[in-house]
Amino acid sequence: MAVWQVALVLNLTLAVGLALGYAAWGRRAEALEREFGAARVQVERLERERAACAAGARAGEQQWEGRGVVRAIYPQLLVITHEEIRGLLPARTTSFRAASPALRDSIQVGSLRVGEAIRFSLRGTLADDAALVAVERW
Amino acid sequence: MRVLLLTALWVHLASSVLLMGAFFMLLLAGAPRASAARRWDAAVIAGSRVLVLLAIGSGIVWLLVRTALFESRAQAALDPRAVLRAVLDTWPGFVWLARHGVLLVLAAFLAIRPDVGERRNWIAARAEALLLAALALALVSASSHAAAITPGTRLAVAVDVAHLVGTGLWLGGLVALAFLLRAAGRDDDAEARAYAVRAARRFSRAALLVMIVLMASGVMNAIAQVESIAGLAGTTHGRLLLGKLALLVAILVLAAVNRARILPALSGPDAMRRLAAFVGLEAVLALVLLGLAAAMTLTTPARHGEPVWPLPLRLTLDTLLDVPATRWRALLGSQLAMAGVVALMVSFLLRRRRAPVCAGALALVAVGAGVGLPPFVVDAYPTTYRRPLVTYHAASIASGMATYHEHCAACHGATGAGDGTSTLRPLADLRSPPASRRHAGELFWLVSHGIPARGMPAFGRRLAERRRWDVINFIRLLGAADASRTIGRRVEPDRAWLVAPDFTVAVGPMAPGALRDYRGRRMVLVVLYTLPGSRARMTELARTYDVLWIMGVEVIAVPRHASPDAIAELGSSPPVLFPVVTDGNADIVATYGMFAPGPHAELLVDRQGYIRAIWEGATGGMPQAAAVQAQVEQLNEEKSPPPFPDDHVH
Numbered sequence: 001m002a003v004w005q006v007a008l009v010l011n012l013t014l015a016v017g018l019a020l021g022y023a024a025w026g027r028r029a030e031a032l033e034r035e036f037g038a039a040r041v042q043v044e045r046l047e048r049e050r051a052a053c054a055a056g057a058r059a060g061e062q063q064w065e066g067r068g069v070v071r072a073i074y075p076q077l078l079v080i081t082h083e084e085i086r087g088l089l090p091a092r093t094t095s096f097r098a099a100s101p102a103l104r105d106s107i108q109v110g111s112l113r114v115g116e117a118i119r120f121s122l123r124g125t126l127a128d129d130a131a132l133v134a135v136e137r138w
Numbered sequence: 139m140r141v142l143l144l145t146a147l148w149v150h151l152a153s154s155v156l157l158m159g160a161f162f163m164l165l166l167a168g169a170p171r172a173s174a175a176r177r178w179d180a181a182v183i184a185g186s187r188v189l190v191l192l193a194i195g196s197g198i199v200w201l202l203v204r205t206a207l208f209e210s211r212a213q214a215a216l217d218p219r220a221v222l223r224a225v226l227d228t229w230p231g232f233v234w235l236a237r238h239g240v241l242l243v244l245a246a247f248l249a250i251r252p253d254v255g256e257r258r259n260w261i262a263a264r265a266e267a268l269l270l271a272a273l274a275l276a277l278v279s280a281s282s283h284a285a286a287i288t289p290g291t292r293l294a295v296a297v298d299v300a301h302l303v304g305t306g307l308w309l310g311g312l313v314a315l316a317f318l319l320r321a322a323g324r325d326d327d328a329e330a331r332a333y334a335v336r337a338a339r340r341f342s343r344a345a346l347l348v349m350i351v352l353m354a355s356g357v358m359n360a361i362a363q364v365e366s367i368a369g370l371a372g373t374t375h376g377r378l379l380l381g382k383l384a385l386l387v388a389i390l391v392l393a394a395v396n397r398a399r400i401l402p403a404l405s406g407p408d409a410m411r412r413l414a415a416f417v418g419l420e421a422v423l424a425l426v427l428l429g430l431a432a433a434m435t436l437t438t439p440a441r442h443g444e445p446v447w448p449l450p451l452r453l454t455l456d457t458l459l460d461v462p463a464t465r466w467r468a469l470l471g472s473q474l475a476m477a478g479v480v481a482l483m484v485s486f487l488l489r490r491r492r493a494p495v496c497a498g499a500l501a502l503v504a505v506g507a508g509v510g511l512p513p514f515v516v517d518a519y520p521t522t523y524r525r526p527l528v529t530y531h532a533a534s535i536a537s538g539m540a541t542y543h544e545h546c547a548a549c550h551g552a553t554g555a556g557d558g559t560s561t562l563r564p565l566a567d568l569r570s571p572p573a574s575r576r577h578a579g580e581l582f583w584l585v586s587h588g589i590p591a592r593g594m595p596a597f598g599r600r601l602a603e604r605r606r607w608d609v610i611n612f613i614r615l616l617g618a619a620d621a622s623r624t625i626g627r628r629v630e631p632d633r634a635w636l637v638a639p640d641f642t643v644a645v646g647p648m649a650p651g652a653l654r655d656y657r658g659r660r661m662v663l664v665v666l667y668t669l670p671g672s673r674a675r676m677t678e679l680a681r682t683y684d685v686l687w688i689m690g691v692e693v694i695a696v697p698r699h700a701s702p703d704a705i706a707e708l709g710s711s712p713p714v715l716f717p718v719v720t721d722g723n724a725d726i727v728a729t730y731g732m733f734a735p736g737p738h739a740e741l742l743v744d745r746q747g748y749i750r751a752i753w754e755g756a757t758g759g760m761p762q763a764a765a766v767q768a769q770v771e772q773l774n775e776e777k778s779p780p781p782f783p784d785d786h787v788h
Contacts, residue, residue: 002258002259002262003252003253003254003259003260003262003263004261005262006252006262006266007262007263007265007266008262010243010247011266011269014243067647067648068646069645069646069705071705071713071714071715072710072713072714073710079715081648081715082648083648083649091648091649091651093715113706114705114706114709114710114713115703115704115705115706115707117646117647117648138646138647
């Protein structure tokens with residue numbers, strides 16, 4: 001084989017090798033990244049579900065923990081400025097309803113006051129139906 | 139260890155560059171026919187075999203030393219696991235692997251000795267080697283300083299690749315050419331000489347193009363990595379670059395002499411030898427230049443460095459603004475210098491009397507500079523271009539305020555006006571030019587070392603560095619507060635200049651946020667209030683909060699008297715849902731109180747972080763809801779937002 005042919009074949013091999021390597025490596029890295037993200041979300045969700053089940057919830061429900069400051073107390077709602085609630089909400093001010101009449105009454109009648117710092121637990125399947133199941137002083 | 143690293147890197151870079159240039163030069167010269175030219179071709183190939191081994195060897199040494207430095211223990215260089223980690227688990231290691239893979243392929247390609255008698259085979263063999271060498275060299279940029287630039291990584295890397303490949307073509311070609319010229323000068327073979335002359339002329343033309351690319355990419359690299367004159371003159375990286383430039387000028391002068399004088403009159407072996415000597419000198423200088431470049435890659439880029447200004451003076455245009463009389467002088471000086479430059483250009487076009495005209499022109503430039511420049515020269519100190527250690531933050535300003543009142547107010551006055559009680563003559567006003575135009579780093583030097591001639595004491599030993607920067611932040615606030623009196627209750631369209639000092643927003647025991655978190659997202663209405671006087675306005679704010687929120691405004695309420703029960707004190711009907719700062723109020727009140735004294739004040743901060751409207755004072759402190767909303771609407775309609783302010787003062 002003449003040198004120019006050798007050179008041609010060598011370059012083609014290099015180019016194809018580089019392209020294939022990059023494509024395989026890049027796509028695999030991307031796929032792994034996606035897979036990892038999905039797995040992490042699922043683990044977090046299952047973890048919350050397990051916590052909720054342990055606390056006596058129905059299947060499919062999850063439980064979130066949050067910390068914040070009481071801003072307003074309405075008959076049906078408690079408005080809380082809270083830190084990030086992992087897997088549910090970023091840090092902001094949100095209103096939540098109490099899951100049970102007993103808790104609602106204890107919030108209403110109890111010693112909870114505007115401006116107080118609290119820890120709270122939410123239970124539900126989504127942000128829309130997450131309700132307070134426990135409130136205690138921070 | 140560092141010297142070994144630098145040496146290995148230099149040898150590696152130099153051999154990679156020479157490899158690439160050798161094949162470029164071979165291709166430029168064309169397939170050799172004369173026996174002397176054939177010998178040169180064979181010598182270059184033999185040399186490149188040595189070079190590729192040298193490149194791989196020095197590359198391995200470089201990797202081992204780097205591993206030892208990386209793990210900060212010398213034994214790591216000989217620990218296979220550590221070396222493997224450095225190669226496989228780091229990006230530079232990965233790039234190293236790819237480059238040495240290419241070099242190995244090149245070595246294998248050079249090891250086989252194919253028959254290149256036919257012209258296209260010769261071209262294919264040399265071009266293939268050039269391609270592989272260029273690839274190995276270009277890959278250096280993948281783990282260079284350029285690859286660390288974000289955003290715009292791709293452009294930076296492309297520019298760096300152009301610079302590297304340009305270096306390979308020019309410097310490597312130069313060395314190969316020097317050898318060819320020497321070989322041709324030694325023989326008394328006319329055909330070989332013709333071949334060498336043709337090669338030199340072709341290289342001269344190509345080098346001009348390559349040099350333009352090199353300079354353009356070098357300037358772009360420098361802008362990205364050095365960023366400022368202070369970085370150029372004040373950091374190791376910048377000074378190495380200056381050294382590189384000085385060498386480059388010397389090389390360019392040599393090249394110009396070659397091109398203009400020697401190259402057109404290449405007749406005998408004597409001229410050939412002279413040219414060979416010149417080109418060899420150029421090549422040696424270029425190799426030194428490459429050493430500086432290698433040292434640059436091992437130093438922190440100037441843009442990340444802390445510049446230490448080397449001169450006792452600097453130039454500034456601020457004088458033009460402060461002293462109107464200097465404008466005439468500057469105008470006169472610049473016109474004289476301009477005339478000098480024009481005359482200089484004319485002198486190059488003249489055939490006769492070039493020298494006297496040239497001298498006159500230079501004298502004119504010098505006189506112009508002498509007349510025009512002195513007003514712009516101001517004192518400078520080593521720390522002039524230092525960046526403050528602490529950000530422009532309420533906590534720092536409040537701490538600086540306390541320090542200022544303790545140590546500075548006696549002479550400079552409580553407001554910085556220079557009317558303190560302990561001095562006989564009034565001092566300069568810290569709040570207005572020229573004092574307020576001084577760089578923060580300059581103030582830092584003056585605070586640290588004092589001004590003995592004027593009786594200003596040095597605080598370098600009495601105050602920790604942080605506290606000195608705190609004082610400087612406070613002095614900046616004094617100036618800003620003084621200037622803020624022109625900011626009224628109405629937003630001035632497209633005039634944002636008063637930077638809102640950052641502060642911590644702490645609500646109860648929750649993780650605190652900061653004012654700057656809202657940048658680019660929301661406007662902020664900072665409300666400093668006192669109960670019970672502000673009760674009515676706070677109730678109104680609570681009621682209209684949802685409207686303000688929809689308009690893009692967050693309200694942050696700061697009680698003038700700190701209280702953990704601040705939220706409860708505001709009451710619950712109507713409910714107050716905006717953040718109420720319950721912790722660290724004193725810093726915020728001290729800082730923002732300078733802009734807006736009085737029991738109740740409101741400041742509107744735009745999305746970029748500038749204060750745009752202030753309602754303050756006993757009567758005007760409480761705006762109507764509609765008044766605030768009108769100003770917010772105006773900010774919402776602004777088309778071209780100013781850039782985000784720097785977190786540090788200047």
